[in-house]
Amino acid sequence: MTHDNSRRLLLGAALGAASSPLWAAVDHTGGDPLGSMQWPGLRKQYLGDAPMRFTKDVLVSGPAFADDAMNVPLLVDARALSGTGGGVARIQVVVDRNPVREVLEFEPLKALPMLAFRIRMEQASPVRALVQTRDGAWHVGSTWVQAAGGGCTVPGATRADGSWSRTLNQVQARFFNNVLEGSRRLRVRVMHPMDTGLVAGVPAFYIEQLQLVDGAGAPWWRLALHEPVSENPLITLELPPQNGGGFRLLGRDNNGNRIDAEVSA
Amino acid sequence: MRHLLLCLAAALASAAMAQSRPDMARLDYDLRPRQIAERTWVLEGAVEDFSRANGCNIINTAFIATGAGVVVVNTGPSRLYGEQQRRAIERTTREPVVRVLSLNLHPDYFFGNQAWADRPTQALQGSVNGMQAEGRAYADNLYRLCGDWMKGTESTPSRESVEPGVMQIGGHRLELRRLHGHTSDDLVLIDHTTGVLYAGGLVFANRVPTTPHADFDAWQASLVKLSQWMAEHRLRQVVPSHGPLHSGQGGLDQTRDWLRWLDDHMRASAERGLDLSEVLRLPVPERFQGWAAQPAELHRSITQWYPRYEQQVLGGAAARR
Numbered sequence: 001m002t003h004d005n006s007r008r009l010l011l012g013a014a015l016g017a018a019s020s021p022l023w024a025a026v027d028h029t030g031g032d033p034l035g036s037m038q039w040p041g042l043r044k045q046y047l048g049d050a051p052m053r054f055t056k057d058v059l060v061s062g063p064a065f066a067d068d069a070m071n072v073p074l075l076v077d078a079r080a081l082s083g084t085g086g087g088v089a090r091i092q093v094v095v096d097r098n099p100v101r102e103v104l105e106f107e108p109l110k111a112l113p114m115l116a117f118r119i120r121m122e123q124a125s126p127v128r129a130l131v132q133t134r135d136g137a138w139h140v141g142s143t144w145v146q147a148a149g150g151g152c153t154v155p156g157a158t159r160a161d162g163s164w165s166r167t168l169n170q171v172q173a174r175f176f177n178n179v180l181e182g183s184r185r186l187r188v189r190v191m192h193p194m195d196t197g198l199v200a201g202v203p204a205f206y207i208e209q210l211q212l213v214d215g216a217g218a219p220w221w222r223l224a225l226h227e228p229v230s231e232n233p234l235i236t237l238e239l240p241p242q243n244g245g246g247f248r249l250l251g252r253d254n255n256g257n258r259i260d261a262e263v264s265a
Numbered sequence: 266m267r268h269l270l271l272c273l274a275a276a277l278a279s280a281a282m283a284q285s286r287p288d289m290a291r292l293d294y295d296l297r298p299r300q301i302a303e304r305t306w307v308l309e310g311a312v313e314d315f316s317r318a319n320g321c322n323i324i325n326t327a328f329i330a331t332g333a334g335v336v337v338v339n340t341g342p343s344r345l346y347g348e349q350q351r352r353a354i355e356r357t358t359r360e361p362v363v364r365v366l367s368l369n370l371h372p373d374y375f376f377g378n379q380a381w382a383d384r385p386t387q388a389l390q391g392s393v394n395g396m397q398a399e400g401r402a403y404a405d406n407l408y409r410l411c412g413d414w415m416k417g418t419e420s421t422p423s424r425e426s427v428e429p430g431v432m433q434i435g436g437h438r439l440e441l442r443r444l445h446g447h448t449s450d451d452l453v454l455i456d457h458t459t460g461v462l463y464a465g466g467l468v469f470a471n472r473v474p475t476t477p478h479a480d481f482d483a484w485q486a487s488l489v490k491l492s493q494w495m496a497e498h499r500l501r502q503v504v505p506s507h508g509p510l511h512s513g514q515g516g517l518d519q520t521r522d523w524l525r526w527l528d529d530h531m532r533a534s535a536e537r538g539l540d541l542s543e544v545l546r547l548p549v550p551e552r553f554q555g556w557a558a559q560p561a562e563l564h565r566s567i568t569q570w571y572p573r574y575e576q577q578v579l580g581g582a583a584a585r586r
Contacts, residue, residue, distance in 0.1 A: 061542055061546070062542075063542075063545055063564060063568070064564070065561070065564070067564060067565045067568040067569070068568050068569065071541075071568070071572070073540065073541040073542040073545065073568075074542060075540065075542035075543065116540035116541075116542050116543070118541070148406070148409055167582075170582040170583075170585075171582060171583045171585075172579040172580060172581070172582055172583060173579070173583055174538070174578065174579050174580065176537065176538025179537060179538050179539065185538045187538060187540075187575075187579065189579055191582075234540075234572075234575065234579075236538075236540045248586065249583075260585060260586040261582075261583040261584065261585050261586065262583050262584045262586065263583060264583070
């Protein structure tokens with residue numbers, strides 16, 4: 001084939017492509033409403049072949065612009081799925097373009113299927129909540145967060161000034177009534193540097209597990225955290241209004257340090 | 266209050282007529298000196314947030330041709346601004362520039378300093394220290410926001426520190442005073458000869474105040490002082506760094522009103538148990554809705570400051586087991 005011929009062929013292919021619906025149907029984003037090329041890989045990794053749909057029933061609210069890339073506030077709300085597929089079993093939060101994509105997994109148990117928390121972002125990215133109902137189906141909500149970025153690769157304030165070791169795993173907690181009608185809000189903070197492992201000389205050091213148990217030892221919710229959750233995580237959850245009597249917050253970090261604190265109503 | 270708002274609206278309208286039209290292709294800020302008092306001109310920035318369309322020129326700079334040399338107030342967001350500012354001044358007066366003041370450490374107060382390398386560039390010592398510490402981070406941010414407008418700009422902190430005090434330069438009795446609250450060192454220039462107050466970042470008009478270095482209580486106290494000084498010295502015009510020039514206390518009152526509201530709003534929200542995500546979505550009162558840089562500047566303030574209010578209501582550490 002001469003050079004000219006090949007050029008003509010390529011041109012023809014390009015023209016054909018432009019007018020061919022087959023070509024238009026090739027979608028490298030797996031139907032992602034945010035058009036992210038990372039989505040097919042994320043789906044394969046976290047959802048496998050399980051049935052899934054994108055849905056507005058899962059609200060993910062982030063800031064229009066992440067003014068502080070080390071503390072990007074997110075609010076995930078899957079209450080609209082309470083009557084779907086037996087209700088929400090778990091919520092998994094992932095960030096397409098973070099160096100560590102997993103943020104947290106939340107099992108609401110007795111809590112409402114919603115929570116607020118803050119994360120670090122390395123660059124602008126889609127943020128997803130993958131919500132599994134008890135029938136096994138996945139429901140995915142997403143939002144774009146614009147960011148100047150850099151939040152994963154600089155040390156947090158308490159790492160930078162060394163003060164983290166004096167407060168490690170201290171817990172602050174407070175209940176607030178009726179922020180949502182008929183519900184009791186728990187805001188809980190655990191002091192922890194939550195090092196991502198992406199700052200030179202500072203290995204990953206983060207809280208892995210947290211759960212709230214009542215006086216009888218029954219868990220009310222469970223959380224698994226990963227590196228992108230912000231330093232000194234502050235997590236907001238919604239619990240039933242009745243008192244569990246003698247709540248405790250239990251957990252541990254990836255170095256085996258225990259978290260065990262009373263949470264008084 | 267309504268009267269004040271009308272004054273501000275009128276000031277804004279007249280400013281709009283003289284409004285420069287930045288030309289992105291030629292990187293021309295189209296700086297137009299507007300005479301506001303005897304031997305006194307301002308170069309008015311857009312009453313907006315930073316953007317490429319406005320060349321990131323959102324600051325008011327000024328110059329006074331005293332008869333014994335020109336005093337320049339603030340040098341703008343970039344090397345190009347400083348150069349164009351210098352040409353604009355040279356077109357307006359033949360007097361040489363004798364002093365270049367930056368009223369605080371924020372980048373648009375001193376990033377034009379490269380154009381004034383052969384003149385005394387001055388600021389309060391605390392501001393100079395801040396410029397040295399934060400200049401590079403400011404540059405990163407402005408290059409990202411403003412693109413080509415920043416070409417060739419390097420953070421060039423003021424070289425000399427100034428002390429508060431009165432100085433007679435030519436026909437003008439100028440007084441420098443130090444306040445704080447918007448930043449830890451807010452320089453205020455009073456021209457007793459013309460009755461113009463150069464309020465720097467302490468006063469915003471029709472624009473959401475910026476708060477990255479704010480101390481809210483100190484800021485309020487400084488606004489009270491400014492208000493007293495205006496009455497005491499019969500200061501007629503206020504040149505805020507951001508927002509339209511105006512006469513009277515309209516800008517002072519707006520800034521006070523905003524800071525009080527923001528403080529109350531964050532405290533009340535934290536006491537209700539709201540998360541930062543929720544606070545970012547709450548509406549602002551109608552009287553603030555039309556202000557420039559809304560809601561971006563509000564969001565920056567809340568993102569930075571709300572966590573402290575949350576921390577206060579969470580209280581002490583729970584008992585460990």
